[in-house]
């Protein structure tokens with residue numbers, strides 16, 4: 001860690017918060033768990049697990065449907081969670097917070113409800129070369145359906161968006177710019193506010209995939225100036241199966257619904273159906289109420305932990321990890337931009353990521369090996385896969401020491 | 417969890433110094449195997465005459481398990497008839513999926529039994545079986561890509 005004073009106070013807090021996560025106390029293969037796969041999913045604090053349990057034990061009912069007490073309580077809890085999420089990302093209104101299954105569903109919703117109504121031949125969608133498959137495939141699908149063209153802004157050898165190329169690719173043909181806030185494979189932080197400003201100058205809307213950002217830094221959609229922002233609950237210490245699509249109200253109002261069913265309608269006759277107001281127009285069917293409540297608890301937790309502290313602490317942790325990895329012979333970091341968050345992605349010239357991952361696992365160190373649902377990124381760096389250690393605020397320098405010593409064992413086994 | 421069960425010396429040796437690497441001159445069968453999940457990729461070349469596998473070589477990029485499995489398979493294949501090669505596949509597959517144990521492997525396949533430990537690492541079974549699936553593709557067709565994931 002960089003300076004002694006910050007180190008000790010920062011560390012004390014990380015050690016304290018760690019205690020809130022029951023799973024971090026368990027062992028794997030007889031060794032203490034070292035969880036470094038936070039980009040895949042984060043662990044859940046006891047308060048989140050408790051909130052979900054309490055919801056089912058004391059308030060479970062369907063929402064927006066009954067006059068009875070439980071239904072009202074459940075509705076209040078559900079809408080209370082929405083209010084917390086609005087506040088967490090700085091949205092103007094609760095009507096702009098749509099509960100979905102996760103980032104993937106959010107991006108599909110935008111592609112199919114918004115994209116399909118504005119795209120046509122001659123119009124373009126611009127993404128970057130560091131997108132997760134969930135911000136590539138939906139665009140390929142709607143472009144194919146509508147005859148629009150998909151363009152990809154390139155990245156350089158450090159894993160950074162090449163700005164002049166990006167500028168060139170945004171033209172008056174561009175209808176949609178969709179980019180990740182933080183790359184899950186490289187850790188690169190994109191300049192999403194600048195990208196949004198440029199997109200708007202050309203009359204395009206800006207969509208940000210925030211799946212890897214919300215757990216690592218304060219996020220404010222008004223400051224970014226984006227039109228849509230998508231993220232998953234499970235990557236920010238909340239439960240699996242729930243996520244959020246933020247959309248600017250004026251845009252959401254013009255969009256046709258995506259799925260039809262209960263809750264998204266005001267009145268239905270066989271001749272004509274009137275759609276419900278925002279956000280319910282986009283929430284067809286019974287939602288994951290317990291999930292939303294759990295996600296609300298995760299927001300409470302993160303607010304108390306303080307996102308600014310998290311950002312600074314992880315910054316130091318990342319620098320420490322980088323310094324450790326730079327001493328490992330034959331190891332190459334993939335993704336070396338200056339502005340990065342929480343990801344150490346690397347390869348060996350002579351050891352396959354899969355073998356390294358298996359050895360690390362037997363030592364209790366959980367990392368991800370593979371293409372991280374970002375095959376174009378792997379192709380860009382000409383590697384079949386990488387080993388990825390991804391951090392959260394409950395990780396400590398000793399987790400990274402365990403990684404480094406595990407890599408020592410990997411080398412002993414596969415070299416020579 | 418005992419790593420030495422997975423990475424036995426014989427496997428590490430074949431992983432580091434695979435045998436039969438390269439394109440086989442005069443091959444008449446060829447197939448590609450690919451596991452998009454981990455990026456294992458190999459091309460298998462066979463020379464089959466009179467229903468017999470005369471020679472087998474491979475080119476590929478994969479983990480130690482996949483590379484060792486391909487190396488050991490190509491060593492094993494030479495001299496076997498097509499029918500015997502298919503039988504080897506079945507036995508090997510049974511071993512990997514836990515239908516039979518190392519002890520139940522025919523003595524002639526002793527060396528391949530070294531890969532038996534892989535089945536206790538379910539995430540790695542596909543690495544070991546990829547070369548064998550590629551073998552079946554090569555025997556079935558002149559040219560094909562098989563995928564496991």
Ligand SMILES: Cc1ncc(COP(=O)(O)O)c(C=O)c1O
Nearest residue numbers: 102103104132134184211212232
């Ligand atoms: C950058 C990014 N976008 C989108 C997703 C998709 O998230 P989910 O699978 O929760 O829908 C992920 C998950 O890995 C991601 O890392």
